[in-house]
C-alpha cells in the first residue's frame with residue numbers, strides 16, 4: 001500500500017487517537033511558540049489533522065498546513081472551522097512535491113514526518129530553502145534507529161504486511177543532526193534526548 005492510501009485509510013482513527021504524553025506535547029508547543037510573533041508566516045509539512053497548526057494559529061499571521069492525505073486535511077479543515085480559526089490554509093502536497101518561492105516562511109514545522117520520508121537530506125535542504133534567512137525549522141522526529149534491541153525492525157515489516165504501518169525509516173538522531181548541518185542549519189534548541197521520546201530539535205537558517 002502506498003503512503004497516500006495508508007494515511008487516507010488511517011485518518012479517522014488517527015483523529016481519535018490520544019496524544020501519547022500530554023505534558024511533553026505541551027512543552028514542545030511552548031518551546032515552538034518562542035519562535036513565533038504576530039507577523040510569522042508558518043509552513044507545516046505533514047500536518048495530519050491539523051491539531052498543532054490550529055493550536056499555534058492565534059499567535060501567528062498565517063499557517064499553510066500541508067499533508068499527503070486529503071482525508072487528514074478534511075478533518076483539519078472542519079476542526080479549524082469549528083475552532084473559529086481563519087488563518088490556517090490546508091493544502092494537499094507531499095514533502096517531496098510541495099512548491100513555494102524560496103525564503104517564503106519564518107518557521108517550518110516538520111513534526112513526526114521526517115522518519116516517513118525516503119530522502120531525508122533532500123527534504124531538509126528543501127525546508128531550509130523555503131525558510132527566510134534567520135528563520136527556524138522545528139522538528140519532532142521519532143528516531144527508531146536509536147532504539148536498542150530494535151524490535152521495530154521486526155514489528156514494522158509485519159504490520160506493513162497487514163497494511164497497519166506506513167513505510168518508515170530507522171532514522172538516528174545523529175543522522176538528523178548531520179542532515180541539518182549539511183543543509184547549513186544550526187541547532188538553536190533541543191530537548192535532551194530521552195528514552196521513548198521523539199527528538200525535538202529547533203534549527204536556525206543563518207542570516
Ligand SMILES: C[S@@+](CC[C@H](N)C(=O)[O-])C[C@H]1O[C@@H](n2cnc3c(N)ncnc32)[C@H](O)[C@@H]1O
Nearest residue numbers: 007046047048067068069072094095111112116
Ligand atoms: C505520524 S503523522 C503526523 C501528523 C502531525 N504532524 C502530528 O504530529 O500529529 C504523519 C503525517 O504525515 C503525512 N505524510 C506521510 N508521508 C508524507 C509525505 N511524503 N508528504 C507529506 N505528508 C506525508 C501523513 O498523511 C500523516 O498525516
